[in-house]
Amino acid sequence: MPIESNSVFHVPVLAKEVISQLEPKSSGCYLDSTIGGGGHARLILDASFPDGRLYGIDQDEEAIRAASHALKPYGSRVRLRQGNFRAVREIYKKSTFDGILLDLGVSSHQLNTPGRGFSCDRDGPLDMRMDRRNALQAAHLLATLSETDLAMAFRDFGETHFSRQIAKAIITQRAKAPVRTTTELAEIVRKAVPLRRERKSVVQVFQALRIMVNDELGALSKGLKELFSMLLPGGRMVVICFHSLDDRIVKNYFAELADPCICPPDLPVCGCGRIPQAKVLTRKPVRPSRAEIESNPRSRPALLRVVERLDLRKA
Numbered sequence: 600m601p602i603e604s605n606s607v608f609h610v611p612v613l614a615k616e617v618i619s620q621l622e623p624k625s626s627g628c629y630l631d632s633t634i635g636g637g638g639h640a641r642l643i644l645d646a647s648f649p650d651g652r653l654y655g656i657d658q659d660e661e662a663i664r665a666a667s668h669a670l671k672p673y674g675s676r677v678r679l680r681q682g683n684f685r686a687v688r689e690i691y692k693k694s695t696f697d698g699i700l701l702d703l704g705v706s707s708h709q710l711n712t713p714g715r716g717f718s719c720d721r722d723g724p725l726d727m728r729m730d731r732r733n734a735l736q737a738a739h740l741l742a743t744l745s746e747t748d749l750a751m752a753f754r755d756f757g758e759t760h761f762s763r764q765i766a767k768a769i770i771t772q773r774a775k776a777p778v779r780t781t782t783e784l785a786e787i788v789r790k791a792v793p794l795r796r797e798r799k800s801v802v803q804v805f806q807a808l809r810i811m812v813n814d815e816l817g818a819l820s821k822g823l824k825e826l827f828s829m830l831l832p833g834g835r836m837v838v839i840c841f842h843s844l845d846d847r848i849v850k851n852y853f854a855e856l857a858d859p860c861i862c863p864p865d866l867p868v869c870g871c872g873r874i875p876q877a878k879v880l881t882r883k884p885v886r887p888s889r890a891e892i893e894s895n896p897r898s899r900p901a902l903l904r905v906v907e908r909l910d911l912r913k914a
């Protein structure tokens with residue numbers, strides 16, 4: 600029994616693909632580890648009608664508030680908790696799941712709210728915290744990191760070719776006055792790079808800062824392991840990434856689950872005893888269709904990967 604969507608908090612990306620991979624069932628229990636506005640969660644609940652259960656996590660209290668409101672009609676089928684998915688075992692203790700979803704990155708709501716500081720197109724404070732109970736904000740990084748550390752961060756987390764020029768421009772600017780707003784930062788970056796690379800460089804710098812403020816790569820590396828350990832045999836984990844740094848972590852972790860053997864290739868039989876834990880269902884990542892990109896341009900970079908946990912009792 601579908602419930603009408605009234606949410607503009609976030610349009611769920613690759614929605615059909617997520618549902619066809621998770622195959623939600625009425626008796627099942629599912630975990631949406633990045634619940635956002637509850638867009639995917641609602642579809643999982645509809646597909647697992649009448650009594651499939653949905654557990655949700657988000658580190659952003661505004662997401663939890665929005666999802667609680669959007670999913671109210673589903674009553675006791677839904678449980679939501681604010682927290683980081685890296686700590687899922689502390690949040691949902693001994694629970695196990697038939698399917699797990701991770702839809703990484705920021706929500707449209709976070710991007711569109713100037714006060715959160717995520718978007719280079721909206722003037723606001725350089726905050727960028729998804730969980731505002733944490734202390735570290737982007738402005739603090741810009742004020743305290745050395746020129747070398749800033750350059751390394753822009754190179755490693757933003758993948759920009761102009762990391763040194765941008766870091767130098769920030770150091771020069773902050774000697775005059777602290778860099779406090781998104782508009783100020785965007786302007787510094789624009790002036791530091793060649794004309795044709797302005798927009799891309801600004802986006803890359805914002806991405807690098809956001810990744811650092813939220814320790815996104817650390818959370819993903821730990822979270823994937825914790826989440827997989829709560830997946831039931833035969834259950835699937837679906838992950839949507841929006842940049843290559845996240846996607847590389849997911850791809851490598853899935854490959855390790857499917858082929859964990861560490862024996863030298865010339866050893867005739869396996870001696871390490873590590874056996875495959877999962878089957879990768881997406882050799883190449885699934886991408887949004889042209890129609891989806893047209894109707895929701897923010898879906899463009901999305902890359903979806905899926906693993907299925909093997910039932911080792913059958914082996």
Ligand SMILES: C[S@@+](CC[C@H](N)C(=O)[O-])C[C@H]1O[C@@H](n2cnc3c(N)ncnc32)[C@H](O)[C@@H]1O
Nearest residue numbers: 611633635636637638639657658659683684702
């Ligand atoms: C792209 S949105 C998810 C949108 C959601 N699928 C929907 O349909 O509305 C990503 C969400 O993940 C949350 N998030 C990102 N990293 C997280 C983490 N490590 N732990 C918990 N939540 C996280 C963000 O706060 C954001 O609300």
